Amino acid sequence: MGLNIAMVCDFFYPQPGGVELHIYQVSQQLINRGHSVVIITHAYDQRSGVRTLSNGLKVYYVPFYVIYRESTFPTVFSFFPIFRNIMIREQIDVVHGHGSMSSLCHEAIIHGHTMGLATVFTDHSLFGFADAGSILVNKLLKFTLSDVDHVIAVSHTCRENTVLRATLNPQDVSVIPNAVISEDFVPDPAAADPSFITIIICSRLFANKGADLLLAIIPRICSMHSNVRFKIAGSGPKEVDLQQMIEQHRLQERVELIGGIRHEQVRDLMVTGQIYLHPTLTEAFGTVIVEAASCGLLVVTTKVGGIPEVLPSHMTVYAEPSVQSLVNSTSEAIKAVENNTVDTTTFHDEVRTIYCWSDVAARTEKIYEDILASDRSETLVERMQKHYQCGPFAGKLFVLCVVVDVMLLHLLEWLYPRRSIDLAKKWPIIK
Structure with a gap:
């Protein structure tokens, strides 16, 4: 009954x-x-x-x-x-x-x-x-x-x-x-621009989500890797700071601030990138990194809270919640994508068997x-x-x-x- x-x-x-x-x-x-x-x-x-x-x-x-x-x-x-x-x-x-x-x-x-x-x-x-x-x-x-x-x-x-x-x-x-509903997060390799390595960020722009770290990470990554660009979706009090950072470092052509999006739009954003960056300072689970992996993205995230429990190690590059560690881990992920050393085509099927x-x-x-x-x-x-x-x-x-x-x-x-x-x-x- x-x-x-x-x-x-x-x-x-x-x-x-x-x-x-x-x-x-x-x-x-x-x-x-x-x-x-x-x-x-x-x-x-x-x-x-x-x-x-x-x-x-x-x-x-x-x-x-x-x-x-x-x-x-x-x-x-x-x-x-x-x-x-x-x-x-x-x-x-x-x-x-x-x-x-x-x-x-x-x-x-x-x-x-x-x-x-x-x-x-x-x-x-x-x-x-x-x-x-x-x-x-x-x-x-x-x-x-x-x-x-x-x-x-x-x-x-x-x-x-x-x-x-x-x-x-x-x-x-x-x-x-x-x-996650794996059927809603199916990869689309043709959606990503092959001339760039696109890093996706989809999160509320609050301090506990690592928005302050992004202010320091993004300019350094852009100066180290000329073929990298960022797409940032989300809204919050740190959005103004990100806009000021983009103007200060003249990254208008490298960093795109999309603003808040509906959940049904997340997949369409994810598949345009190759790497997902999640610099959170505290997290009990982190559903968004599962969605990113299901879309075939290599995940760079901090080793905090319950994050290490979420995905198998071959889907993630972990970092400490600090600027230098995140820069190093993101650079490692960029090299892995450039050299095709990580097979992300299997991620979707693996996620589908783990989470339902x-x-x-x-x-x-x-x-x-x-x-x-x-x-x-x-x-x-x-x-x-x-x-x-x-x-x-x-x-x-x-x-x-x-x-x-x-x-x-x-x-x-x-x-x-x-x-x-x-x-x-x-x-x-x-x-």
């Missing part, structure tokens, strides 16, 4: 990105497996209310205030009335939150547990332990994951990071990597089934004890939040009884 699943995250289409792609593809595959899936996110500009995407995937764009990089302002309790209404309307069995920086995700897991629903969390990022921002996020994560039934990480490095940050039992954390979204959905489905088959009964006192252990000060605050959340649920049940909420009709499943 199919499950009713709610994916909750601040980050979803129309914003492009790896988390957004993951949520969409897993949802589509779960629908193909006979489940009903809805997505809850915040409103994007004029996109608010309820939208239905392909295959009957329903998206609730909730009007909440965005404070930073599409993350909503944490309201703790004001999301509960809307959330409860959606859960009842859609008869949800499993609440699946995504992203440590998503306020809606954290709140959905807390409220979902209060309502007695199964809860799952997927972590897509890596965070440190020393700076103020990481300490705050980690404490919030510890609060949220005290209520969660199971945690999914997209790489083994991400799993270790999440276990340490939230003080979790490693047995409660599974690794399910991202994937249907496999990701099947493994996620197994986690849902195991949770629902287990004994999840818990008294309020037992729940409060778990939160109380989160810290001498934070623990008391978390317990207070739980008590208020439970009281709010009873108030909502009295003000807006379940019988007064209309149930949504399910999209017909055609077999």
